[in-house]
Amino acid sequence: MNPRTRPFYWSLRRELWENRFIYLAPLVVAAVLLIGFAVNVIHSANQTGTPLALHLPNDPTPIEQPWAIAAVLLAFTGLFAGAFYCLDALYGERRDRSILFWKSLPVSDLTTVLSKASIALVVLPLVTFAIIVATHVAMLALHTAVLLVSGAGLATLRNRTPLVELWIALLYGLAALTLWHAPICGWLLLVSAWARRAVFLWASLPLIAICILEKIAFNTSRFAFFLGYRCAGGFALAFGAGRPCCIPHPLTSLTPGSFLSTPGLWIGLLVAAIFLAAAAPVRRYRGPI
């Protein structure tokens, strides 16, 4: 391996050793989903003779729904895991004093900050994607088994479960959301490097204070809208107004063109870069707490 990338590679390994919840949390959620799905499928097959009670005559999307629900729940788990990871990433090592050990080795502060950002912005979305795909495959196997045992045909399943298209839409969606949320990740890492205690409060209270101040002073809520747009607006930008997971052809709802041409995306990435660049010198000044 290139000697310049070795410290970065081993910093990533360190993060994965230290923060196993990055993959354990989605795995636990996936396990719960699979158990629920199995009970549902078997129960429906027993009651009606045909699999899935969701299969109502006037509902056009009976079979796809569980797949979409699984994907959305796991994606949310990934988002939460990422937020908690970022809040603790540069704070935990100061609290347990291990920063003195990490700083005794030839790894720069910037390498450390970038490795932690990469966990949140690259590794975690990929892990989430892999676990969603694995969950879908397990659900498909389960569903197929139940259909075979109950004697119903597999045709419905095959026709109405556009999994590959769903996965492409999912990969695109995860990438878009990650890019959109990058400045939030940068902000959390910066506060995590700076705060001496109560990282979550330092990360959130100043923003809330600005909202309240604006409301009282000018009776407007622009900053609150801005925050809401940044936290929840990425999905609508990436997919237009469509419901990508719930229609037979998910790919038609992708709007990468309009997403990539949103100035907010690029401004957000610039802000993320500034936050990360600031977190490195902050880590340099901060010692154990």
Place this chain on the structure above:
Amino acid sequence: MASIEARGLRKTYGGTVALDGVNLRLEQGRILGLIGPNGAGKTTAINAILGLVPYEGELRVLERDPWVERDRLMRDVAFIADVAVLPRWFRVSQALDYVAGVHPRFDRAKAENFLAKTAVRRTSKVRELSKGMVAQLHLALVMAIDAPLLVLDEPTLGLDIAYRKKFYDSLLGDYLDRSRTIVLTTHHVEEIQHVITDLAFINAGRIVLSCTMEEFDSRYRELTVNPGHLPAARELKPIHERQIFGRDILLFDAVDPALLAAHGEVRTPGIADLFVAVMDQGAGK
């Protein structure tokens, strides 16, 4: 070539002065014992040398500015900070993998050899190890780094006396023959008397005494005064007096041992005795 050169090194925390103009020069290949009471500025001085805190004044470590070039400097420096700082979730095998991964001068086989002499198992996590075992693991990691400068701040804290003795023996046997520089702090000063080549006392943020051990051995004498000789011995201007079991023990700086021998038994003092004398002088006694 000087491994460490500090001139007018100052560091304040808020209104507290931790380092008040420290001047220190340590040549390559020397072993410096940095001795001082708690809160004297030892750890701050070492943190400045390691690039962990910003400072005022001039400081060069291996020809580098430690604050600006910490990560580059750490390729040539190995250090242990004063308290157990290995992360508790670390598995011993992961610690070996990680240091081997990031440190170009780490000799894994050597670290494994160190660990083989201890009860530390590869599969243990740091949180499962005793305090002494964590210290042993940390020493094994740091001692296996072939760095030109080794900084050990209370390295033997929590270790039993047998292991401390073995540690200093191996430190000497293994490293004295190379062109390596070592900075050492400990409260067990008597254990390092025959390890160090240079001595510095630090108090209230200042270096109050600095000498080589050759100078120490030739300058300082301790006299256990024969009964009735005390007034005559005092004529020779001792720098410190103390009493043990009713006998007066006087410490002299640069007084001919032949003169002293007329009044009692002459020995080279322990570092701790000189330390107490210097601290008492500083307190105006």
